[in-house]
Amino acid sequence: MTLPKIQMVDLQRQYQRLSCEIDKSINGCLQSADFIQGKAVRDFEQKLGQYLSSKHVISCGNGTDALMLALMALNLQKGDKVIVPAFTYIACVEVLKLLGLKPVYCDVDERYFMPDTTHIDAVYTPDCKAIIVVHLYGQSAKMEEFMNWANERNLFVIEDNAQAIGAQCVIDGQLKYSGTIGHISTTSFFPSKNLGAYGDGGAVFTQNENWAKKIKMIANHGQSSKYIHDIIGVNSRLDTIQAAILNVKLKYLKDFTVARQYVAKKYDDNLNSISVIQVPKRIASSTHVFHQYTIVLDNEDTRNQLQIFLKSKNIPSVIYYPMPIYRQKAYFQDIFLENTERLCQSVLSLPIHTEMSDGEIDYICDTIKSFFNV
Numbered sequence: 480m481t482l483p484k485i486q487m488v489d490l491q492r493q494y495q496r497l498s499c500e501i502d503k504s505i506n507g508c509l510q511s512a513d514f515i516q517g518k519a520v521r522d523f524e525q526k527l528g529q530y531l532s533s534k535h536v537i538s539c540g541n542g543t544d545a546l547m548l549a550l551m552a553l554n555l556q557k558g559d560k561v562i563v564p565a566f567t568y569i570a571c572v573e574v575l576k577l578l579g580l581k582p583v584y585c586d587v588d589e590r591y592f593m594p595d596t597t598h599i600d601a602v603y604t605p606d607c608k609a610i611i612v613v614h615l616y617g618q619s620a621k622m623e624e625f626m627n628w629a630n631e632r633n634l635f636v637i638e639d640n641a642q643a644i645g646a647q648c649v650i651d652g653q654l655k656y657s658g659t660i661g662h663i664s665t666t667s668f669f670p671s672k673n674l675g676a677y678g679d680g681g682a683v684f685t686q687n688e689n690w691a692k693k694i695k696m697i698a699n700h701g702q703s704s705k706y707i708h709d710i711i712g713v714n715s716r717l718d719t720i721q722a723a724i725l726n727v728k729l730k731y732l733k734d735f736t737v738a739r740q741y742v743a744k745k746y747d748d749n750l751n752s753i754s755v756i757q758v759p760k761r762i763a764s765s766t767h768v769f770h771q772y773t774i775v776l777d778n779e780d781t782r783n784q785l786q787i788f789l790k791s792k793n794i795p796s797v798i799y800y801p802m803p804i805y806r807q808k809a810y811f812q813d814i815f816l817e818n819t820e821r822l823c824q825s826v827l828s829l830p831i832h833t834e835m836s837d838g839e840i841d842y843i844c845d846t847i848k849s850f851f852n853v
């Protein structure tokens with residue numbers, strides 16, 4: 480049996496499937512040469528807003544900029560504290576530091592890889608002004624609890640939805656899309672994300688018109704109209720060509736999600752019986768769009784040996800994330816968060832994408848089983 484080389488994310492095969500439509504869409508943009516803030520950008524913002532039921536969608540250069548724009552719009556002052564999970568991607572903390580804000584790291588629930596309100600409570604002080612909730616690996620954090628907790632204390636909630644676009648979360652008994660619940664939310668269209676462009680891209684979401692206006696201004700040099708600059712801004716815009724690609728891919732987002740959920744279910748069925756593997760636990764209040772399928776091993780040794788074994792069988796795997804953020808040199812704090820530490824030593828993300836065949840999934844599962852002699 481010959482299989483194509485297994486990838487963490489197979490963007491080549493996905494492109495081959497969609498190439499007719501995507502080439503046509505890019506070509507339309509080339510013909511009209513409206514490369515900056517062209518029609519495809521407005522179309523995409525409108526369609527994505529409709530898809531997620533978000534009143535306002537402001538596209539921008541990438542997911543990191545989106546976080547920065549959100550923080551700038553909230554008018555936080557230098558030295559204000561913002562609570563962030565210590566187990567997440569670096570972008571959240573990077574922008575805090577760039578804006579002179581102080582990250583306050585919180586631990587996470589080991590089952591869901593995300594904090595709940597007890598972890599936030601443990602580090603909260605009244606000088607905290609906002610929290611960044613990261614919907615890690617593809618499911619929504621417990622947003623109803625977060626919103627109640629934050630509203631009682633007058634904190635802003637920023638949702639980092641870069642990994643969970645399309646996930647739905649129960650709020651007031653109703654399903655809402657993640658990224659439409661917090662005060663301001665952000666996402667990334669980095670190629671490997673569930674809704675990925677062919678280069679960088681990002682967006683900011685809010686239901687508040689004033690914030691929306693402000694974010695739009697900041698993302699475009701702080702201008703209210705051409706050459707009129709009322710506030711300090713940046714240059715962070717989604718390319719029209721990227722929007723043209725995303726307009727095609729958005730039509731398939733539901734299918735992409737179903738394809739990822741299918742892979743996850745097959746992994747579950749195969750790996751559940753291996754006692755030293757914890758398969759991803761689902762949060763009752765959220766659906767899961769499986770940006771990552773992340774297993775937890777019983778210790779660092781087993782995890783590292785499994786990864787080496789998989790590699791020897793041509794199966795890639797990635798450790799998201801190998802180090803608590805407070806241990807990174809640039810963001811060091813002398814603290815120790817138990818669950819974060821343990822997860823950094825024991826997580827392993829397996830290949831998952833929209834093009835995976837049964838044969839590939841079976842091969843990966845059989846290889847893992849053979850490693851554990853089951």
Ligand SMILES: *Cc1c(COP(=O)(O)O)cnc(C)c1O
Pocket residue numbers: 541542543544567568570571613639641642666667668669679680681
């Ligand atoms: C990818 C990602 C980002 C950053 O997005 P870029 O578009 O690469 O800047 C931010 N937060 C999380 C959780 C991410 O996964």
